[in-house]
Amino acid sequence: MAGDLILVTGATGFVGSAVARAALARGMRVRVLLRKTSDRSNLAGLDVEECVGDLTDPASLVRAVDGCDLVAHVAADYRIWVPNPESMLRANVEGTRMLMLAAQDAGVRRIVYCSSVAALGLTPDGSPATEETPVSEDKIVGIYKKSKYRAEQAVLRLVRERGLHATIVNPAAPIGPRDIKPTPTGRMIADAAAGKMPAYVETGLNVVHVDDVAEGHFLALDHGKPGERYILGSENLQLFELLRLVDSVTGRRQRRVPLPRASLYPVALVCEGLARFGIEPVVTRDHLRMAAKTMFFSHDKAARELGFSPRPAREAVADAVAWFRAHGMA
Secondary structure, X not given: OOOOEEEEEOOOOHHHHHHHHHHHHOOOEXXXXXXXXXXXXXXXXXXXXXXXXXXXXXXXXXXXXXXXXXXXXXXXXXXXXXXXXXXXXXXXXHHHHHHHHHHHHXXXXXXXXXXXXXXXXXXXXXXXXXXXXXXXXXXXXXXXXXXXXXHHHHHHHHHHHHOOOXXXXXXXXXXXXXXXXXXXXXXXXXXXXXXXXXXEOOOEEEEEEHHHHHHHHHHHHHHOOOOOXXXXXXXXXXXXXXXXXXXXXXXXXXXXXXXXXXXXXXXXXXXXXHHOOOOOOOOOHHHHHHHOOEOOEOOHHHHHHHOOOOOOHHHHHHHHHHHHHHOOOO
């Protein structure tokens, strides 16, 4: 793939910037799709070609894919709560569909679409789910997760109906450097490292180093099959186990109180009300509904078919804490 021109969408973000770096490390030429107002700090010092555009602007997508050999579509509107779900659906679902069509029409050789484990099913007993675990949209909590499910289904339809050469990766909860916003998991790690998390709501999640997620994109481009999905995860942890890893890395054991979910629903309602006035909600009802589910996943298929081999969760936590501290966030 050295010398190939790859379009990376979402390259100013957490996962996308890791994908752009991984592409450059492979000797690829990298074009990035970004808005005029995008924060470019994650691209500082990188030799990339900028293409200004937006997932909701079809003409900009046509310009972005022109002459590209490969596409890594990582961009998404990632918010747990939004006042207007339609804007998220336009970007995440219709934007994805339009980009896939533009890429195919431009003769792009291979595409990897970054979906999410949010689009996959969960097991009733909390055991690790796989790419084949049954899922239906009515069981998916939250508009973001529903949008990723619909976008994934749109890509799969294009594979079936138009022969789109696209492979799907489903990252778990990525952690590590350059989480500038940060993501909900990153915010939790930063707060825990800073001693600002005296309480928590128990849940289960799968965490993975962001650079391993980036590596998984290229393994999928190299070895993935069109229309197949590959979970990019590492370790399944209860939240208290993840917080203990943070304490182990910082060398400071903290006392934290587990809170019952039911007690936080009134707080969530207040936060959602304030959000309508521009105040970002600390907790929402969707947050609490998600926490009620054990989100454990198996990356066995990616290991078997792609050669995916993620590092331990402790290394990912250590890199995340180091980055947050270096940037005054922990």
